[in-house]
Amino acid sequence: MSTNKATIYIKAEQNVELQTEDVFVKDIAKIACGDPQTLAKVKAVKLHRFQKGQPKRQVISLLKVIEEIGKVCPNADVQSLGEPAVMVEYIDVDRHKGPLQTAKLVFVALVSFFGTAFTIMAFHNDIGIHEVFSKIYEMVTGSAGDGYGILELSYSVGLAVGIIVFFNHIGGRRITKDPTPIEVEMRIYEEDVNKALIETADREGKTIDVS
Numbered sequence: 163m164s165t166n167k168a169t170i171y172i173k174a175e176q177n178v179e180l181q182t183e184d185v186f187v188k189d190i191a192k193i194a195c196g197d198p199q200t201l202a203k204v205k206a207v208k209l210h211r212f213q214k215g216q217p218k219r220q221v222i223s224l225l226k227v228i229e230e231i232g233k234v235c236p237n238a239d240v241q242s243l244g245e246p247a248v249m250v251e252y253i254d255v256d257r258h259k260g261p262l263q264t265a266k267l268v269f270v271a272l273v274s275f276f277g278t279a280f281t282i283m284a285f286h287n288d289i290g291i292h293e294v295f296s297k298i299y300e301m302v303t304g305s306a307g308d309g310y311g312i313l314e315l316s317y318s319v320g321l322a323v324g325i326i327v328f329f330n331h332i333g334g335r336r337i338t339k340d341p342t343p344i345e346v347e348m349r350i351y352e353e354d355v356n357k358a359l360i361e362t363a364d365r366e367g368k369t370i371d372v373s
Contacts, residue, residue: 168200168235174224174244177356179251185210185220187227190248203234210370212252219251221363223371247360247369282321291317 174191187193188205195201207230209222224247228240295313300306326332330342363369
């Protein structure tokens with residue numbers, strides 16, 4: 163198949179993380195083409211190189227990608243099926259290793275654990291859960307409760323089971339194949355952040371785009 167008659171399909175991602183300074187077309191998009199030689203040329207097209215001292219995030223317009231592909235494959239028909247722009251982030255792996263990263267992980271875990279525990283206790287204290295259980299016990303048995311009993315125990319077990327079912331995890335194991343509510347919210351948050359960063363870069367003229 164001739165390069166000039168090749169049809170190239172590109173499905174760009176919204177956000178890409180790389181551990182290398184050079185950015186190629188194959189790094190930011192899935193590519194399909196009936197001509198293996200053309201496909202290899204397109205994958206090897208270089209789009210950007212992260213320099214020291216420069217921002218580690220860069221937005222690349224798909225128009226720029228198509229322009230660079232056109233230089234290698236003149237007159238080729240390029241069909242874009244993905245995002246109109248891609249945010250590429252360079253991750254320096256060496257900076258994310260060592261005891262400092264471990265300390266950050268432990269700190270976040272402790273804050274999450276004790277913060278969650280404090281929130282639950284503050285909520286129960288705010289609604290007076292102990293008084294509610296005492297009132298229910300008195301209504302059922304006719305006598306005032308003398309301490310923590312079956313109601314408190316059942317509620318505590320039910321609360322733990324409810325949290326496990328809601329978050330769909332027991333330790334590192336997933337109960338079902340469905341995404342957890344946290345995962346869904348994180349994906350929505352990630353998409354919103356990516357869109358905001360892409361739009362901001364475009365408004366500030368920092369996007370790698372056609373002239």
